[in-house]
Amino acid sequence: MTSKPRYKELHDANYQKMKTAGVTGWGGDQVPDREKRWLEFWQRKHDHPDFPKNGKVLELGSGAGNISPIIQNFGYHITGLEISPTAVEMARDRNKGNPNIQHFEGSILDLSRFQDQAFDIVFDGLCVHCIIGEDRNNVFQEVLRVLKPRGHFLLNSICNDPRSPEVLNTFDFKTRCASLDGIPYRYIPKSDDLLAEAVRHGFNLVESTLIPMFDGDTIEIWLRNLN
Secondary structure (H helix, E strand, O other), X not given: OOOOOOHHXXXXXXXXXXXXXXXXXXXXXXXHHHHHHHHHHHHHHHHOOOOOOOEEEEEXXXXXXXXXXXXXXXXXXXXXXXXXXXXXXXXXXXXXXXXXXXXXXXXXXXXXXXXXXXXXXXXXXXXXXXXXXXXXXXXXXXXXHHEEEEEEEEEEEEEOOOOOHHHXXXXXXXXXXXXXXXXXXXXXXXXXXXXXXXXHOOEEEEEEEEXXXXXXXXXXXXXXXXX
């Protein structure tokens, strides 16, 4: 029987190792490239005529706070939620003194600290794919709750069949999950299934972009709450 996901333990252990090694964020040597990617991502969104030019952003899985200042520089107020206490400490240190960025420790499965319709934008910078099974229903429902009417959900996820030997070694094609020591830690759906999942939970699809990479595909999905 597969063990239940251990979201907090897994991610905090990784961030403790990063902090000890002096690594500035998730991805190690790839941090600068990742930051460049997110800068380009937010530039495209900010330039789009149908995307808000300011407002409140909830960043799901905000990690060590690398992306938060990138978003804030476009004119948004950022609230980051991160399950790893070590990462939250790193994020607060990185962004201290910036009144437009705040970081909280907590799970994206529980957004109860936030009121209904509190945010103009919810941003997932490759976090929701860490959520497994029925827990995913809760995430989509909570995101819908905290979004303002006609608010925007930017969902980014790995998808389709992985090409990395390391991931393939533990990947279950039936559950679409990769495991670590027998514990599922990544859900890697088919891109069409992920789009259908979002629409099923009440979101309207604005656009999606599939990005093939050497170790697998990533998809950028722009959704709206039309309630």
